[in-house]
Amino acid sequence: MREDFLIFGNPIIEQPEIDEVIASLKTGWLSTGPKVHRFEKMFGEYKGAAFSVALNSCTAALHLSMLALGIRPGDEVILPSLTFAATANAVICAGATPVLADCGKRTINMEAAYEKNIG
Numbered sequence: 001m002r003e004d005f006l007i008f009g010n011p012i013i014e015q016p017e018i019d020e021v022i023a024s025l026k027t028g029w030l031s032t033g034p035k036v037h038r039f040e041k042m043f044g045e046y047k048g049a050a051f052s053v054a055l056n057s058c059t060a061a062l063h064l065s066m067l068a069l070g071i072r073p074g075d076e077v078i079l080p081s082l083t084f085a086a087t088a089n090a091v092i093c094a095g096a097t098p099v100l101a102d103c104g105k106r107t108i109n110m111e112a113a114y115e116k117n118i119g
Contacts, residue, residue: 036054066090080110
């Protein structure tokens with residue numbers, strides 16, 4: 001058992017990030033706007049993608065991904081058992097059923113075959 005707290009996400013926020021937030025607030029564009037458009041364009045170019053869409057959260061991105069993949073009622077989507085609720089919620093919002101899977105001892109990844117005696 002760990003003695004110290006395991007941080008699941010620990011962002012590094014330094015002065016450049018703070019300056020960008022302040023600059024954005026001063027423009028009055030709190031959603032969409034020219035910075036978002038520029039980000040979408042630059043990200044699409046970086047990834048070589050024909051389309052790029054910025055969303056407000058990973059939850060929205062996961063939901064959009066389900067729709068883009070054609071996930072629908074009756075489908076099952078296998079998810080890691082150690083995840084945020086939003087991962088399963090995106091599947092449910094698409095009408096599908098989330099199926100939680102643990103990782104295998106050998107690969108530390110989700111595996112098709114269940115391994116007994118993982119301990």
